[in-house]
Amino acid sequence: MTSASLAALGVDVGTTNTKVVLTLLGDSVREERTLTVPTPGNGAGLQAVVLGAIREIAVDSPYPIAALGVASMGETGCLVAPDGRPLGDLLRWADGDTATADRLVAAAGAEALYAATGVPAPAKSPLTHWLRLAADGDARLADARWLGADALIVEALTDEAATDHTLAARTMAYRLPGPGEGLAASFDPELLALAGVTPERFPRVVEPGGIAGTVTASAAAALGLPVGLPVVVAGHDHAVGAWAAGVREPGQAADSVGTAEALLRVADGVSREGARRHGMSLARTVDGAHETLLAGNPTAGALVEWAFAELLPGADRHDVQEQALGRAGGPVEAVLVPYLRGRQSPAPDPAATLRLVELASAGDAGTVSTGLADPAATLTAVLAGLALQLAWMDAAQTDLAGPRSADLAVLGGPGAANGAWWRLKQRFVPGALRRVDAAEPVATGAAMLAAHRVAGPTTSLPLRSADSAASAGDPALLDAFVRAATLHDKEHA
Template structure:
């Protein structure tokens, strides 16, 4: 029997923009409407913006709203008062403090911290933010609590201070259990003690399958909806998008691109020592069954914007993208090392920089030099080639840690799928078959899908386009040249 259609709202709080989606679910998923707004700088502004966007989108629903799901980026959040009122600017993952993180690592040990949390980058974490503010004598800390970006939205909707395990895992204050062991239901007393904190200052952790609460009467009035609608913390944006695209079993993977690019692999039994060495995060997938291995390039989409503003300023964006699409099918003898602010994974290197490399293919030596911009389309193609090779390298490193990936790789919208040249280069340089999620906002829509799954038991997947799929074996020689230029000590690419 065909299930009766259900409508749901989804929120995706991103680094640059916050997206809201209205989805109708039945046999499949239909994105009825989406809305994207700039992510504000303060917690109270974020709450107001999301409520306004939800109200605007909900008006178009052809069915009563069955549930609301909230996904967000990791690490970013806000100090709040004991009553949940946000205090000041958002503390963002991109504003991490390396000096404070270095002191934390020196005191505890990098492997010890990673074994406990699965987080390889402590400078981005709320725990490090809190330590820095304490060292600065920030007056807000006296009776302060913490809510992540997801928690700020959920609090505005339900009045509850709640998060889920995938987002709690990004704080460095939540203990990651061994593979197969139950998830923790609270933030960790010992980890929080490193900053002189206690779990009562952090939100309640709901486990997979649970809801965060129900829409309050005041929030319902603000949205023009009935009160009591279930609200779900869908989870960390990349994990939500991967689940929505059908990456739910070991060997499945999804590539998610926004300001950052993340490659998420569903896995089992990954060595924590080896994962830390490669700068990859370990957590659990949104349903709690398996591990997720996450490799990231924090400035992927940002590098494309940098190219247009700094490398080829004044170039006509449309024309350059069209020309780059043609070049993407030609010889690829140059690439840019795509590291605006160091390399997170594989082979982490905080000193890695943006450089142009002319690859050796005929016995000549590869060479690195500053990026030139005499030919805007060629320069952009070199940037996009570097980004595609970085993805191929992350993919190969994950296969070494977690075993072979299944042939199909889901690509979740964003500039990595909508930019024709970038998409073509990924198809050429990443092994397997790449399929794009055929929706505008896969994470926001995925949050709506997870909400309906939790409250009504309906399991759906995003539509994945097969119109332009091709099977590729990648370009091992070019990938080897890329790895040797990026990290000469690396001897293997797969």
């Protein structure tokens, strides 16, 4: 693009908060204005707050808006009536039903289901929610449709029920193509049939590079947007943030932290069975060109909040974080094995729980600790456990996909803003960590993708220079952490 700026709106529907950003794009990317609102618990509320935030930005924008992009968390959606009205609460990724998921797996076989979809966690999927509601005799299923969080916003703007392949891939109802094969153009009838659903109940899947629709006259009048404004489903939040940061080629990787932490590696030709055993999901990059391998800790940022509420009640947050930063370069004597609700990857274990362990030496698998002497030591143990968990995910991805590039892009969030957590990641994760220079990389990435699709190529978000030397990691400490985590599994099997 030339130095002349183009303005686009980006939406990021997150688990805890939703962000709407006005972004200016040209030779650089600038976040002009951001609104952050709590993500409501029901579909109608979500539409109302997002459209309200869009309107607040649009009516005051000094720049003509050329496009609008929507990114969202995966798996979360809502039942919708034939006339488009959302029906009740959001069905969230964090509200999975293991017993119902087991029925889904039994019907198809775990290996076959993963081979077809690339998704290892059926408890989170919309198909599992649908089966559970059917078993409960929910009358809404007679004529309801299912829309993901992204599609709820897109349909309210365009009257088009549409999603993209990166979000469709999270549903367990979209067939993952083999390496070199083209993406499916729609949800898969055979997979949908596992939950007794037919394709017309799910949204259209937009091809890579396409748009979902254009803003209707009624939405334009209500929101202060141009009639016919192109609307793009940018995709799954982690994939969108990674693309925005320039993570687009095999070997490149991004670490994305919010309520959950996700490590996304671009990699072609990964063993599907190996990825399944490690609890990692496979999909495609937003442009459909390469496979992505995604490892996750679903309660990373949530664990830090839990620690302040449960382990450090009444502690001065700023002071404790500053003291933990002072300790982050020293010996690691204890870690909190960081599984607030089980471990997703590697070595998946839904029964894995929190445990504070002392690592007396590199050869010690870990012993249960009754507590630490002061709040700073406690927080350091929490953050060290999270950083080592990331290093373990990174090592497992390397086993599956080969070496990654030396730089790891880090997408903002608490993992970059918390100084002690950041320093511990720098110590334990090999290579150089480079922060994405954007406050809201996913929402901004959604705006960038929208502009890219309607006006041509855009630049990537800049990465800040690494503020420490590249690390070799700490293999001995990582080995001790992994043995402590897996010993926990054996003791509670």
